Amino acid sequence: MQKINNTAKNEIKLIIKKESFEINFFGNWTAVTANQGVEELLSNLADHPKIKKLTFSTKKLDSWDSFFMSQLVLIIDFARNKKITVDIKSLPKGIQGLLALAYSVPERDGARKQKKKTSLIELIGKSLLAAKVELKNLVTFLGDLIQSAFSLIKGTGRFRFVDLMTYIQDCGPGSLPIVSLISFLVGLILAFVGALQLSLFGAQMYLADLVGLGMTREMGALMVGIIMAGRTGASYAAQIGTMNVNSEIDALKTMGFNPMEFLVMPRMLALILVMPLLCLYADFMGMLGGAAVAIGLFDISSTEYWTRTELAVQFKDVLVGLFKASIFGILIAYSGCIRGMQCGRSASAVGDAATSAVVTGIILIVISDSLITIIFNQLGI
Amino acid sequence: MSQACITIKKMTMAYGDFIIQRDLDFKINQGDIFVIMGGSGCGKSTLMMHLIGMIAPSKGSIHYGNENLWGSNASNQRLLLNKTGVLFQSGALLSSMTLGENIALPISEHTELNKKNIQEIVDYKLSLVGLSGFSDFYPSEISGGMQKRAGLARAMALDPEILFFDEPSAGLDPISSKLLDDLILSLRDNLNATIVMVTHELASIFAIGSNSVFLDPESRTMIAEGDPKKLLKTSKDERVIKFLSRSKKL
Numbered sequence: 001m002q003k004i005n006n007t008a009k010n011e012i013k014l015i016i017k018k019e020s021f022e023i024n025f026f027g028n029w030t031a032v033t034a035n036q037g038v039e040e041l042l043s044n045l046a047d048h049p050k051i052k053k054l055t056f057s058t059k060k061l062d063s064w065d066s067f068f069m070s071q072l073v074l075i076i077d078f079a080r081n082k083k084i085t086v087d088i089k090s091l092p093k094g095i096q097g098l099l100a101l102a103y104s105v106p107e108r109d110g111a112r113k114q115k116k117k118t119s120l121i122e123l124i125g126k127s128l129l130a131a132k133v134e135l136k137n138l139v140t141f142l143g144d145l146i147q148s149a150f151s152l153i154k155g156t157g158r159f160r161f162v163d164l165m166t167y168i169q170d171c172g173p174g175s176l177p178i179v180s181l182i183s184f185l186v187g188l189i190l191a192f193v194g195a196l197q198l199s200l201f202g203a204q205m206y207l208a209d210l211v212g213l214g215m216t217r218e219m220g221a222l223m224v225g226i227i228m229a230g231r232t233g234a235s236y237a238a239q240i241g242t243m244n245v246n247s248e249i250d251a252l253k254t255m256g257f258n259p260m261e262f263l264v265m266p267r268m269l270a271l272i273l274v275m276p277l278l279c280l281y282a283d284f285m286g287m288l289g290g291a292a293v294a295i296g297l298f299d300i301s302s303t304e305y306w307t308r309t310e311l312a313v314q315f316k317d318v319l320v321g322l323f324k325a326s327i328f329g330i331l332i333a334y335s336g337c338i339r340g341m342q343c344g345r346s347a348s349a350v351g352d353a354a355t356s357a358v359v360t361g362i363i364l365i366v367i368s369d370s371l372i373t374i375i376f377n378q379l380g381i
Numbered sequence: 382m383s384q385a386c387i388t389i390k391k392m393t394m395a396y397g398d399f400i401i402q403r404d405l406d407f408k409i410n411q412g413d414i415f416v417i418m419g420g421s422g423c424g425k426s427t428l429m430m431h432l433i434g435m436i437a438p439s440k441g442s443i444h445y446g447n448e449n450l451w452g453s454n455a456s457n458q459r460l461l462l463n464k465t466g467v468l469f470q471s472g473a474l475l476s477s478m479t480l481g482e483n484i485a486l487p488i489s490e491h492t493e494l495n496k497k498n499i500q501e502i503v504d505y506k507l508s509l510v511g512l513s514g515f516s517d518f519y520p521s522e523i524s525g526g527m528q529k530r531a532g533l534a535r536a537m538a539l540d541p542e543i544l545f546f547d548e549p550s551a552g553l554d555p556i557s558s559k560l561l562d563d564l565i566l567s568l569r570d571n572l573n574a575t576i577v578m579v580t581h582e583l584a585s586i587f588a589i590g591s592n593s594v595f596l597d598p599e600s601r602t603m604i605a606e607g608d609p610k611k612l613l614k615t616s617k618d619e620r621v622i623k624f625l626s627r628s629k630k631l
Contacts, residue, residue, distance in 0.1 A: 031488065031491075031492040031494055031502065031539075031540075032491075032492050032493075034494075037497075037498050037501070065540040066502050066505060066506065066537075066538075066540050067492075067494065067498065067502060069502075069505050070498070070501040070502040070504065070505035071501065073501075073504070073505050073508070074501060093571075094570075094571040094572065094573070095571075097567060097570060097571035098509070098567075098571045098572070101509050101564070101567050101568075101571070102505060102508040102509050103508070104511070105508070105511035105512075105513065106513065107508075107513035107514040108513075108514065111513070111514035111515060112514040112515075112516075112517070113517040113518065115517075344521065345521060346476030346477075346519075346520065346521045347475075347476045347477070348476050348477035349476070349521075
């Protein structure tokens with residue numbers, strides 16, 4: 001008789017009877033109490049190549065659960081591999097029943113996933129191919145979008161007017177608090193950093209110019225763009241993504257609706273309409289932030305500040321900002337909606353879609369902002 | 382007579398002022414396959430949510446053995462609920478994890494087994510529900526019926542004494558549905574578990590149900606209890622017979 005572990009709470013003893021082995025289980029074989037499995041027993045059995053038959057004894061087995069069953073399955077699998085006969089008749093009825101259940105559906109051939117190592121070149125190739133597909137998707141979506149826009153202009157496209165109003169309500173007035181806070185603070189920071197430098201030359205007077213031009217031409221639109229990409233772009237992706245998960249988009253298609261017109265166009269229109277207004281508001285809040293620094297810290301009078309602003313900022317500067325804001329609106333709606341439409345059918349896919357919508361949105365905003373700035377500079381606008 | 386494992390005493394379920402069911406008073410015995418039945422919208426699933434500690438009853442009490450589920454503190458309630466496993470209607474597998482990880486999650490949380498032993502239990506559980514070898518698959522990669530069976534494997538991960546099923550055969554073809562019924566029977570017989578299921582699949586109710594409660598959406602209370610097969614023969618309530626006989630007997 002071989003005793004494998006004397007101190008364990010759960011024990012196994014192997015009784016050898018010529019070519020037949022009896023495996024005796026002792027103690028508590030439960031997931032919470034057990035401190036050993038059957039690895040040692042299996043390596044022991046492997047040392048006896050002549051063994052023909054395995055039997056079990058559970059007379060001293062106090063308690064058992066799935067841990068015991070999983071270990072029993074290991075022994076039986078091992079025996080089957082070595083072509084050893086296994087006799088389970090001495091096991092309690094419940095255990096026999098569970099074993100029968102466990103072996104009732106054999107593993108399908110090739111069911112298990114093969115883990116393959118991917119080489120670096122394969123990885124690069126795969127990501128290039130994926131990038132190609134992604135580019136194609138982006139362009140296709142853009143094409144669909146333009147088509148829908150045309151059918152809307154022609155009057156054949158349709159969406160619910162009330163949807164448009166809801167989206168305008170959500171991304172316009174709904175985002176005023178955060179736009180107020182961020183643009184006020186951005187104006188304040190611009191003024192503070194600028195004023196410190198300007199005061200070196202005694203040119204604090206030009207603070208209003210700096211903040212006014214900075215906000216209207218650049219920062220107002222950019223900040224609103226980034227806020228809305230995080231707020232509205234992510235929400236569009238999550239909304240449309242969840243609709244995708246619930247097959248709502250398929251349902252719309254079967255009812256003869258074009259999801260592009262029905263879901264994407266009202267969202268995009270809402271952003272195109274609201275973004276310039278938000279941008280205008282952000283410009284003003286930024287200047288207010290600048291004024292707070294100028295008046296509070298650098299002894300510039302309120303009249304002086306606003307007069308300088310009026311002189312420095314021309315109407316075309318404001319228009320540049322508004323133009324940028326509209327473009328950003330299109331880009332945010334585009335990235336939010338495309339990620340939503342591409343969304344997989346699970347909870348984590350919705351999260352991925354929202355993340356990806358924000359990332360794509362911000363990247364597109366920053367790239368287009370640089371391009372517009374360069375082009376306008378060349379054109380002398 | 383077998384021992385009561387869950388006792389519901391004069392319970393009222395309500396969302397705010399809106400009463401869903403009142404005066405529920407019944408026992409679920411050890412080893413029962415207990416069916417909660419009734420027409421759509423009568424509060425079957427809500428009753429299950431009460432039994433698994435997701436919603437507190439607005440009146441009355443639920444007892445696991447002798448302990449009041451909602452009378453004790455949160456940690457004691459958790460201990461009582463550790464004896465239960467729940468299969469949700471859609472399987473409710475965590476989509477960001479593989480089937481294996483889904484099943485391993487409760488085991489690694491509640492035991493101190495090493496990874497290898499946990500994986501062995503996972504493989505065994507998957508084999509019980511006929512999904513040997515599918516450990517590395519994500520829920521989105523398998524069919525609805527398989528998701529349901531994987532959900533069952535996860536519900537059984539900690540060898541619960543009481544298993545709850547919400548519409549187990551919804552969305553399954555008749556053969557898969559029959560296989561699931563057989564599986565439930567086999568689990569009850571071999572593990573001596575108690576099964577509580579919400580269903581209106583008559584085939585399942587008669588094939589495996591050993592005890593039941595019938596909720597009525599109109600009067601908002603239970604109008605029958607007992608073995609569904611006997612109910613069909615002996616009940617004098619029109620609504621119960623209509624439900625159990627698909628309106629044929631009337």
